[in-house]
Amino acid sequence: MDAVIKGLVRKYRADSAIVAATTGLFLGVAPQGTATPFITLNVIGGYPWDTFDKENELYEIQFSIFDKDTSANTLYSVYDKLKTCFDWTAITISGYVSLYFKRIAQPILELLEDNVKQLIVTYRGEIEAE
Amino acid sequence: MIFRWYGDKVTATLRAYYLERLKIVAKMLVGRIKEKISHAGTGRKWPGARRASSKPGEPPARQTGDLMKSITHEIDAINLRAVVGTNLQYARKLELGDDRIEPRPYLRSTLTENEPLIKDIILQRVP
Numbered sequence: 663m664d665a666v667i668k669g670l671v672r673k674y675r676a677d678s679a680i681v682a683a684t685t686g687l688f689l690g691v692a693p694q695g696t697a698t699p700f701i702t703l704n705v706i707g708g709y710p711w712d713t714f715d716k717e718n719e720l721y722e723i724q725f726s727i728f729d730k731d732t733s734a735n736t737l738y739s740v741y742d743k744l745k746t747c748f749d750w751t752a753i754t755i756s757g758y759v760s761l762y763f764k765r766i767a768q769p770i771l772e773l774l775e776d777n778v779k780q781l782i783v784t785y786r787g788e789i790e791a792e
Numbered sequence: 793m794i795f796r797w798y799g800d801k802v803t804a805t806l807r808a809y810y811l812e813r814l815k816i817v818a819k820m821l822v823g824r825i826k827e828k829i830s831h832a833g834t835g836r837k838w839p840g841a842r843r844a845s846s847k848p849g850e851p852p853a854r855q856t857g858d859l860m861k862s863i864t865h866e867i868d869a870i871n872l873r874a875v876v877g878t879n880l881q882y883a884r885k886l887e888l889g890d891d892r893i894e895p896r897p898y899l900r901s902t903l904t905e906n907e908p909l910i911k912d913i914i915l916q917r918v919p
Contacts, residue, residue: 704849709904722904772888774891
């Protein structure tokens with residue numbers, strides 16, 4: 663799974679639009695005091711399975727976009743850039759072939775303390791051992 | 793030659809069949825979720841807490857048993873839909889995380905992990 667995360671981080675860093683629109687992409691939680699908007703990445707599930715001759719792994723990733731803007735405009739602007747960056751993207755993963763990486767379900771908007779808004783975006787991907 | 797239309801009977805049989813399958817899936821998921829959150833935590837033991845908490849990314853560890861007891865399901869027989877979950881406020885934060893807490897997925901991950909089994913249950917031979 664580390665290789666998948668590294669591939670996603672590489673993809674983020676190579677996309678100038680989303681890099682410019684956010685203060686960073688963090689694994690787990692962002693350090694306290696990080697300026698908004700920022701994105702966090704978490705692995706939320708998955709399972710390995712075998713085809714006839716290959717080992718596959720299905721996994722799900724949760725991106726959370728955080729922002730403090732009173733309107734949700736910035737949040738959804740970052741969401742659009744996230745979709746452009748990651749929807750059906752080809753991820754380069756050492757030792758594996760990425761079969762697909764697709765967004766699943768509608769984003770979930772959560773209102774947190776201190777006017778912080780969280781937009782939760784879930785993706786599902788599958789990799790196959792080379 | 794006489795043609796007879798059994799469409800309504802076939803539809804009713806299929807609906808009843810899939811409703812039963814749906815109930816089995818929902819009950820199975822409730823059980824799997826409870827099983828998932830019944831373990832002891834391997835994370836930090838907070839002052840005053842009786843048990844250790846879960847590590848980020850792992851399902852919530854059992855503390856009081858309230859979350860486990862709250863997991864339930866509802867069946868919408870008209871639309872053939874099942875809802876599995878809990879109405880506890882903090883359960884949502886555990887599942888989704890926030891700007892201070894990493895998610896402890898236990899609902900969506902259980903659904904994902906059991907997809908092959910759900911397909912098997914649903915696709916069993918229609919009588």
